[in-house]
Amino acid sequence: MGFGSDLGIYLPIAEISVNIFVLFGMGAAVGFLSGMFGVGGGFLITPLLIFYNIPPAVAVATGANQVIASSFSGALTHFKRGTLDVKLGSLLVIGGIFGAAIGIYVFVLLRELGQLDLIVSLLYVVFLSTIGGLMLYESVKAMRRTKAGQLATLKKPGQHNWVHRLPFKMRFRASKIYVSIIPILVLGAAIGFLSSIMGVGGGFIMVPAMIYLLKMPTNVVIGTSLYQIVFVTAFTTVMQATTNQSVDIVLAFLLMSGGVIGAQYGARIGQKLRGEQLRALLALLVLAVGLRLAIELFVTPDDLYSISLAVVTGGA
Amino acid sequence: MKTVLRLVVLLAACFAGQVAYAQQRPSNTETVEIGLSTDTIAITSGFRGTDLTVFGALDNADPLIQRQGRYDIVVVLEGPERNFVVRRKDRYLGIWVNAESVSFQHIPASYSLASTRNLQDIATPKVFAQLGLGVNNMFYEPMPDGFGSSQTLKEFTPELPRLKLKQKLYSQRPGDVQFLSATLFRATLSLPANVPVGKHVARAFLFRNGEFLRENATSLNIVKAGLEFRIYRAANQYSLLYGIFAVFLAVITGWAGRLVFRKD
Numbered sequence: 001m002g003f004g005s006d007l008g009i010y011l012p013i014a015e016i017s018v019n020i021f022v023l024f025g026m027g028a029a030v031g032f033l034s035g036m037f038g039v040g041g042g043f044l045i046t047p048l049l050i051f052y053n054i055p056p057a058v059a060v061a062t063g064a065n066q067v068i069a070s071s072f073s074g075a076l077t078h079f080k081r082g083t084l085d086v087k088l089g090s091l092l093v094i095g096g097i098f099g100a101a102i103g104i105y106v107f108v109l110l111r112e113l114g115q116l117d118l119i120v121s122l123l124y125v126v127f128l129s130t131i132g133g134l135m136l137y138e139s140v141k142a143m144r145r146t147k148a149g150q151l152a153t154l155k156k157p158g159q160h161n162w163v164h165r166l167p168f169k170m171r172f173r174a175s176k177i178y179v180s181i182i183p184i185l186v187l188g189a190a191i192g193f194l195s196s197i198m199g200v201g202g203g204f205i206m207v208p209a210m211i212y213l214l215k216m217p218t219n220v221v222i223g224t225s226l227y228q229i230v231f232v233t234a235f236t237t238v239m240q241a242t243t244n245q246s247v248d249i250v251l252a253f254l255l256m257s258g259g260v261i262g263a264q265y266g267a268r269i270g271q272k273l274r275g276e277q278l279r280a281l282l283a284l285l286v287l288a289v290g291l292r293l294a295i296e297l298f299v300t301p302d303d304l305y306s307i308s309l310a311v312v313t314g315g316a
Numbered sequence: 317m318k319t320v321l322r323l324v325v326l327l328a329a330c331f332a333g334q335v336a337y338a339q340q341r342p343s344n345t346e347t348v349e350i351g352l353s354t355d356t357i358a359i360t361s362g363f364r365g366t367d368l369t370v371f372g373a374l375d376n377a378d379p380l381i382q383r384q385g386r387y388d389i390v391v392v393l394e395g396p397e398r399n400f401v402v403r404r405k406d407r408y409l410g411i412w413v414n415a416e417s418v419s420f421q422h423i424p425a426s427y428s429l430a431s432t433r434n435l436q437d438i439a440t441p442k443v444f445a446q447l448g449l450g451v452n453n454m455f456y457e458p459m460p461d462g463f464g465s466s467q468t469l470k471e472f473t474p475e476l477p478r479l480k481l482k483q484k485l486y487s488q489r490p491g492d493v494q495f496l497s498a499t500l501f502r503a504t505l506s507l508p509a510n511v512p513v514g515k516h517v518a519r520a521f522l523f524r525n526g527e528f529l530r531e532n533a534t535s536l537n538i539v540k541a542g543l544e545f546r547i548y549r550a551a552n553q554y555s556l557l558y559g560i561f562a563v564f565l566a567v568i569t570g571w572a573g574r575l576v577f578r579k580d
Binding site for chain 2: 008010015017065068070071073076122234238240241247256260263264299300303305307
């Protein structure tokens, strides 16, 4: 009956009592950042939930559910503006569903082996430090250049690369490219796999891959990636719900409602700030989250032993 | 305050006259009874754990032995049986990784014990081992192919009750069975916040002069009530619909957010 009992809410799937305002605030803060930087925020939500003692399996499944809300309205806007390549996006979705299905299978396997928490943490450490490091490097370079008086431009790499030599080419009108469907399916599958294991949308990998690998024009990149994310995270959510029963709808709703509100304010602030500085800030944040997860892997745990319900009826 | 659980019991009047017979009856007719006023407890979502009071009666007691305080009672509440895995982390390349594990079966998910005194003062360890009574005397049955070697099994078995005690799912409360009168006693058990739902069995064990006489059991159903539990049940029983609803809810939330903020 101590402090917090009035603000407490019991999460039916995570099976712990949490403070409503902490979760709402977490959703709002991540929503604010995602509105400001134009990212989905799934890669921040899942680690934050793990820091808040939500079981990683629930954090991942619920993270995917939460991403739908933040991506759906964005995808809709791009669809209306015509900055969404439905044909290419649909191929990404097909690949994504394959990848997500494999991901769910691996997820169940890891859970049975008792290695899920470790693998989720490791994947996050690897991805967050790589992405954070690259972003920091790129934005610091851009800041130096602007200081030196040059115009900050994204460098355009060579017109053609190995991707364009692959067979099964297809023409995509909205993107104005003629490219093999193999890299599209593979990219979609990779993102789908990460979506189901890490609970992210995967925009932070898909956007650079579309620009640099597929050479898509930047104006359709965000919309098309959001389109893929909505479908793949929706598929992941349903799969997680049916195979692991680990989607916590109460938790997801708290995060979503906070996130939707936070995103609106974030977007307004984001328009007033300079791009490079923003990206440097986000990079530092991403690195900090990655570092915190990494430390936990190396620090000697309080208790070397742990107990959990034996998953499935195996062993007999 | 949330659920106050008070399981009051029957008895009282019917035992009053029987003490008179005590002297000439054969030495072994004492009985122990416990009763619960309800067979179902509904726990709401805000439940943060509570004490469960069980009343019981010691019948046909020998007044002499009783005066000397040589009757002892142990009451346990055992939760539903589940299978558990105990894992140990080892260090690989500096990272702590779950390495060895042992699987156990038919383990009560929760276990709360109350006794008149410390168990070692009631009877010899051998007696408790035979009864499997007490957190350290229960038999933790490994799954037939759930462990590597007998060495690991030996190492992991004591960890199971230790971890359960740490999670407060197992508890032992010596001194929390108290005689209220010559025949009536009260046992205070722990229902932790994370008490598992399902069929629980309450058992009372009667000891006289360090010797086990008999036990009596009654069952209790613990269910969770409220919206949160209905959500939990939906997630398990109608998982496909639940998943589709989760997606639908996210789409609506995202869309509603856009509508509300679109004015500027």
